[in-house]
Amino acid sequence: MIDFCCDIGNYAFRQWPAADVVGTLPLMDRAGIDTALVGSIDAITYVSPHPANERLMADIKANDPAGRLIPLTVLSPVYPGVERDMEESRELGFRGLKLYPNYHGYHADDAPALRLIEMATGFGWPVLVTMRVEDERHHHPLMKGGGADLKTVIRAAKQFPEATIILSGGSSAETPQFLAATRDLPNAYAELSYGKRPMKALEGLVGQFGSEKMLFGTHMPFVYPGCGIAKIAEAAIPDDAKHAILEGNAKRILGL
Numbered sequence: 001m002i003d004f005c006c007d008i009g010n011y012a013f014r015q016w017p018a019a020d021v022v023g024t025l026p027l028m029d030r031a032g033i034d035t036a037l038v039g040s041i042d043a044i045t046y047v048s049p050h051p052a053n054e055r056l057m058a059d060i061k062a063n064d065p066a067g068r069l070i071p072l073t074v075l076s077p078v079y080p081g082v083e084r085d086m087e088e089s090r091e092l093g094f095r096g097l098k099l100y101p102n103y104h105g106y107h108a109d110d111a112p113a114l115r116l117i118e119m120a121t122g123f124g125w126p127v128l129v130t131m132r133v134e135d136e137r138h139h140h141p142l143m144k145g146g147g148a149d150l151k152t153v154i155r156a157a158k159q160f161p162e163a164t165i166i167l168s169g170g171s172s173a174e175t176p177q178f179l180a181a182t183r184d185l186p187n188a189y190a191e192l193s194y195g196k197r198p199m200k201a202l203e204g205l206v207g208q209f210g211s212e213k214m215l216f217g218t219h220m221p222f223v224y225p226g227c228g229i230a231k232i233a234e235a236a237i238p239d240d241a242k243h244a245i246l247e248g249n250a251k252r253i254l255g256l
Helices: 021-031 050-063 080-092 111-123 148-161 174-181 201-209 225-233 239-254
Strands: 002-008 036-042 069-071 098-100 126-130 164-168 190-191
Touching: 002 021, 002 164, 002 225, 002 239, 021 036, 021 050, 021 069, 021 225, 036 050, 050 069, 050 080, 080 111, 098 111, 111 126, 111 148, 148 164, 148 174, 164 174, 174 190, 174 201, 201 225, 225 239
Parallel strands: 002 036, 036 069, 098 126, 126 164, 164 190
Antiparallel strands: none
């Protein structure tokens, strides 16, 4: 299994059982996850995210000799000098870009965000656009915020049809909307970590869209990984569809 929604680090509003690489790898082992794409949790709430990226990369290089973690740089397109941070991220060995529009204060189709998406596409990187980090009802009283604007993510994907754009953290309503709107875009995907209802939602998604545009995600450590696994393993869909979602589509994106 290849997990397209996993993060490592400290969160301003909650303590984790594991906040570093040494703690995350055993969680992956227990869940049977071979590989995970990871971004820095610290970078979500940093005004300048890049120092958190540097710390995550140092942790990965020191503690993941088998290369099971694929690092994604978390950057804010509206922070000064972000293009330099992108270049430094590539030099450090990052292999994708993860965006948090609602936390860093922009829309996915704003000019600064489109500029980063264009850079990432030039690097051959996938771009994950995160709709939300946690259920809006769980937000700190002084940090209330809604999810990112889905329409802007769709418009960004259509601006760059050659880009690999992945909707991350989409709700059970947002994910099918995104898949329908980007049906003709060969490199637009949705990871499924935040789909929580109805019980047979995945059967409906696969029946409507096929399995070629969907990716397995757990949203560790915000969510127990078994939840993301069960919704695919227990779904009444063909085995080849399960394989595509759990592993095959991710390998195609990553060139594995």
